[in-house]
Amino acid sequence: MTSAIEVRGLTRRFGDFTAVDAITVDVGEGEVFGFLGANGAGKTTAIKMLIGLLEPTAGSARVAGFDILTRSEDVRRNIGYMSQRFSLYDDLTVRENITLYGGIYGLTDAEIRDRGDEMLDALGLHGVRKSRVGTLPLGWKQKLAFSVALVHRPKVVFLDEPTGGVDPVTRRQFWEMIYAAAARGTTVFATTHYMDEAEYCDRLSIMVDGRIAALGTPQALKAQFDSPSIDEVFVRLARPSAAGAA
Amino acid sequence: MRTTERLQALAAFVVKEARHILRDRQTLTILLLLPLAQVVLFGFAIRTDVNDIRLAVVDPVPDAQSLALRARFLGNHRFRVVATVPTTDALDPVFRRGEADVALVIAPGLADAIAGGEPARIQLITDASSPNTGTTMQTYAGLIIQSWQSGLVGARGGVRIEPAVRMRFNPTLESVNLFVPGLIALVLTLVSALMTAISLSREKERGTLEVLLVSPLRPWQIIVGKVAPYLLLAFANVATALLAAKLVFGVPFKGSLVLLLAASTLYALVGLAIGTLVAAITSSQRTAMMGALLSTMLPSTLLSGMIFPVASMPLPLRIISNVVPARWFIVVVRGIMLKGAGVAHLWQELAILCVMLFVLLVAATRSFKERLA
Numbered sequence: 001m002t003s004a005i006e007v008r009g010l011t012r013r014f015g016d017f018t019a020v021d022a023i024t025v026d027v028g029e030g031e032v033f034g035f036l037g038a039n040g041a042g043k044t045t046a047i048k049m050l051i052g053l054l055e056p057t058a059g060s061a062r063v064a065g066f067d068i069l070t071r072s073e074d075v076r077r078n079i080g081y082m083s084q085r086f087s088l089y090d091d092l093t094v095r096e097n098i099t100l101y102g103g104i105y106g107l108t109d110a111e112i113r114d115r116g117d118e119m120l121d122a123l124g125l126h127g128v129r130k131s132r133v134g135t136l137p138l139g140w141k142q143k144l145a146f147s148v149a150l151v152h153r154p155k156v157v158f159l160d161e162p163t164g165g166v167d168p169v170t171r172r173q174f175w176e177m178i179y180a181a182a183a184r185g186t187t188v189f190a191t192t193h194y195m196d197e198a199e200y201c202d203r204l205s206i207m208v209d210g211r212i213a214a215l216g217t218p219q220a221l222k223a224q225f226d227s228p229s230i231d232e233v234f235v236r237l238a239r240p241s242a243a244g245a246a
Numbered sequence: 247m248r249t250t251e252r253l254q255a256l257a258a259f260v261v262k263e264a265r266h267i268l269r270d271r272q273t274l275t276i277l278l279l280l281p282l283a284q285v286v287l288f289g290f291a292i293r294t295d296v297n298d299i300r301l302a303v304v305d306p307v308p309d310a311q312s313l314a315l316r317a318r319f320l321g322n323h324r325f326r327v328v329a330t331v332p333t334t335d336a337l338d339p340v341f342r343r344g345e346a347d348v349a350l351v352i353a354p355g356l357a358d359a360i361a362g363g364e365p366a367r368i369q370l371i372t373d374a375s376s377p378n379t380g381t382t383m384q385t386y387a388g389l390i391i392q393s394w395q396s397g398l399v400g401a402r403g404g405v406r407i408e409p410a411v412r413m414r415f416n417p418t419l420e421s422v423n424l425f426v427p428g429l430i431a432l433v434l435t436l437v438s439a440l441m442t443a444i445s446l447s448r449e450k451e452r453g454t455l456e457v458l459l460v461s462p463l464r465p466w467q468i469i470v471g472k473v474a475p476y477l478l479l480a481f482a483n484v485a486t487a488l489l490a491a492k493l494v495f496g497v498p499f500k501g502s503l504v505l506l507l508a509a510s511t512l513y514a515l516v517g518l519a520i521g522t523l524v525a526a527i528t529s530s531q532r533t534a535m536m537g538a539l540l541s542t543m544l545p546s547t548l549l550s551g552m553i554f555p556v557a558s559m560p561l562p563l564r565i566i567s568n569v570v571p572a573r574w575f576i577v578v579v580r581g582i583m584l585k586g587a588g589v590a591h592l593w594q595e596l597a598i599l600c601v602m603l604f605v606l607l608v609a610a611t612r613s614f615k616e617r618l619a
Contacts, residue, residue, distance in 0.1 A: 051460045073462065081460040085453030091269050092262065103258020104461045106251035 004029045004156050004187035005050065009059035012045050019045040021210035022059060027203075029155075032178060032188045034198045037207030038238040043191050044160065046207070050189075051081055051158055064155040077105070080149035084161035088145050090134030094125055097133055098148060105152035112151075119147045139170030146177055150186065157181065159190040163197065175200050195231035204230070206237050213237045255463055259471035266445065267475050277441070277479060281433045281487040288425050289495050299383050302329040302337055302346035307354035311398075315368070318394045319350065324386055337371065347373050348383050360398065423498070426491040427579035428552025431513065431572040432543070433483045438514040439542040440535065441476055442521030447534035450525065465614050473518045480514040481507065500586030506579065509592075512599050513575040517542065519606035520571075526613040546572035574598050 005027040012020040020042045027033045037043045048054035050063055052072045061068045064078035081087075088097045095116060102112035120126045123143055133141060142162060149157055159178075163171045175197065178188050182202075190201070198204055198218065205215040214221055214237055218230055225233045267274060301319055305312050319325045325348075329340050340346050353359075353367035360366055370387050374380035449455035458468055484507065491497035520542055528534040547553065549563060550572035556564055567573045574595040581587035581595075589596070 053456065053459060076460060076462045079460070081457055083453050083456050085456075087454055087457040089262070089266070089454060092265055096262070096265060100258055100262045101461075103261070104255045104458070104463055106255055106462065 002029055003027060003062070004031070004064060005033075005189060006062045007046075007050070007059075008061065010046065010049060010056050010061050011058040012042075012049060012054065013057045018210050020049070020056075023207070023210075023212050025205055025212060025215060027156075027187055027189060029187055030182050030185045032182045032200070032202045033190070034201030034204030035189060035191045035207070036198055036204055036234060037191075041207040041238070042210040043207055047158055047160055047189075047191065051079060052076060077152075078155045080152070080154035080157035082145050082149040082157070082159050082162050084164055086138075086141060086145060088133045088141065088148060091132060093130050093132055094120070094136075094144060095129045097144070098151060101148050102151050107152060115151055119144075119151070123147060139166050139173075142166055142170065143174060143177060146174065150181060154186065156187040156189060159188065161191055161193060163192065163194065171197065195229065195234060198230045198234070206234060208237055252467070255461075256467050256471055259458075259463065259467065260474050263445075263471055264475045267479065277437060278482065278486070280436065281429065281483045282490050284429050284433060285426060285487050285490040286494060288429055289491070297324055299325050299348055299386065300328040300346045301325045301387075302331060302340050302349040303327055304331055304334055304337060304349060304351040306332050309355070309357040311357040311360055311366075312352045315352065315356070315391070315394050316350070318390050319387075322386075322390055325390075341371075341373055344373075348387050350387065366395075423495075423584055424580065425552070426487065426495075426497050427576050427583055428547075428550065428572075429491075430484055430487050430510065430579055431550065431552065431575050432546055433487055434480050434510060434514050434575075435517050435542045435546045435572060437476055437480045437483055438473075438517030439521040439524070440538045441479075442472055442518045443524040443528075443534045443538040444531060446472060446522060446525035447528060447531045450529075451531050465611055469518075469522055469610065469614070472522075473515070476518065477511065477514055480510065484510050497583070499583050501582035502588065505589065506582045509575065509578045509582070509596065509599075512596065512603065513571060516571045516599060516603045516606060519603060519610045522610040523606060523613060526610065545570040549573065550576050552576055569602075571599060571602055 003026045005025070007023055007025045009022045009024055010020060011018065011022050023046060035043055035047070045054065049056045050061055050068060052068060052075055056069075063075045066072075066074040066078070068075055089100070092100065098116040098119065099112055102115065107115070120129055123140070125140065125144065128136065128140075133144070136144070146159070146162060149159075163174055166174065171194070178190070178200075182188050190197075192198060201218065203215070203217050204221070205212045206221075207213065214224070214233065216224065221230065221233050222228065225236055227233045227236065303316060303319075305316065308316075316327075320327060328346055331337060331340065334351055337346075337349050337351075341349070349371040351369040351371060353369075356366055356368075368391060370384060370391070372380045372384045372387075446455070449458070455468075459465070463471075488499065488506075492499065521538055524537045524541060525534050528537050545567075549559070549567040549570045550556075551567070552572065556567050556573060559567065578592050578595045578599075581592050585591075
């Protein structure tokens with residue numbers, strides 16, 4: 001299996017504080033990879049380095065086959081990104097948001113129109129295509145944002161807590177969309193705080209204090225830590241004292 | 247990425263920015279009406295030219311000539327004689343009570359002095375508690391005395407050299423003529439620096455900027471995309487200000503409109519670079535707004551020579567005023583509008599603005615990259 005993401009000893013220090021401490025991990029093509037960790041464990045810093053928003057202090061990584069240091073331009077063209085903050089423009093309509101991102105990624109007008117129609121059909125948003133995004137319910141917005149992040153058919157898509165504040169039904173639908181994208185060959189690299197979502201991932205890693213403390217399929221991790229759920233694996237790793245007391 | 251794709255990405259971004267601006271109707275309306283309101287308000291309210299100057303006259307021994315001179319003042323619409331006192335000492339209480347602005351003191355024997363070809367002894371005393379107004383009043387009074395003097399000589403057919411104190415370029419001393427260039431600077435500063443700072447920091451606050459930075463768009467494309475629509479708005483504002491100045495106050499426009507628009511573009515770009523810098527440094531929309539106001543509006547109004555002449559500032563402020571872009575831009579606009587000056591006369595100011603633009607752009611792009619990560 002070829003790797004969509006190869007991380008080798010990636011490190012980021014802020015002064016004396018090491019936010020990400022020499023992490024090494026491979027994510028295969030079409031894999032749904034869960035990138036877990038407590039708040040402050042270094043997830044966001046690691047993602048920012050992979051998507052080119054932050055320079056590593058040491059180490060290297062390849063994303064979509066391109067070195068993040070020397071080929072950042074190619075990396076950008078081949079990845080999608082959806083941040084934990086809602087990434088569409090509230091004062092633009094659904095269609096205008098699609099057109100904007102399509103245009104930024106260099107799609108032709110015809111491509112933008114066709115993919116936009118496809119997207120609206122799939123999401124059932126045809127009726128509101130001329131409505132401002134700000135007027136839509138949060139769940140619709142998140143699904144739309146995910147679709148827009150995929151409009152240029154990236155090889156890898158990074159999702160930073162994509163389902164924050166969304167109801168369980170929408171979260172389920174959201175994960176169906178993630179699987180559908182993975183089935184089309186898109187690699188999904190997602191962070192989440194919902195442990196039930198972590199169970200949906202093909203493989204996951206759990207970060208503690210800047211290091212990857214555990215890595216494997218959900219089943220393997222549960223077996224390794226002798227726990228009935230990922231939730232418990234997570235608590236044991238992230239807060240050993242708390243788990244011991246429980 | 248290929249050039250066409252780059253341009254296409256940029257175009258998509260510009261369209262988005264234009265939509266933001268057009269969609270926010272309230273802000274747009276305010277921005278479009280702003281220059282009109284400013285020109286009218288400033289033009290009427292904050293004028294430094296003075297009408298209704300209260301004049302005290304000291305003429306202990308009136309004769310034909312002194313009465314003729316006094317008649318000149320009486321006949322001028324700006325002056326109103328409020329007191330006629332016998333001695334200079336009697337003026338003191340009048341000034342102290344604030345009853346007169348200017349005193350005209352005529353030494354006894356004016357007619358004899360003129361007939362004998364001796365220098366006429368006339369003194370002007372001005373209440374200078376407000377220096378700018380004082381200077382203006384003094385100048386008005388001086389002009390009247392001069393015209394009286396030249397009239398005298400004309401009557402006798404003699405030749406006399408007139409002292410050259412004519413107010414060039416603004417002969418009627420209309421302050422609105424001097425204000426309009428400053429207002430153009432102010433409006434451009436507001437639209438370019440403030441609006442860019444707000445709109446960029448909004449993207450930063452909402453997290454959309456992060457998404458843009460992860461896209462193939464380069465930081466310069468994001469900045470250009472932000473700037474282009476506001477530049478258009480800035481043009482509209484310059485046009486409005488000029489038109490209002492012309493129609494309401496009859497402010498002359500002697501120079502090249504093309505040059506003025508070119509200079510305005512340059513100045514707007516300086517403002518936009520400042521706005522970008524402010525947005526990159528600050529962490530919230532509110533801070534960005536205050537930062538932009540503080541770093542652009544205040545110096546543009548107070549240190550630019552728009553209201554207070556740079557020459558009358560204390561030395562430290564005069565030195566600081568050199569780094570205020572508006573100070574140079576106002577010289578350019580005044581030069582073009584009132585003197586009809588061309589590039590040959592204004593190249594120094596324009597060059598200074600170019601250097602400022604370059605430095606600010608480098609700083610803005612750099613801090614943009616560093617701060618957002």
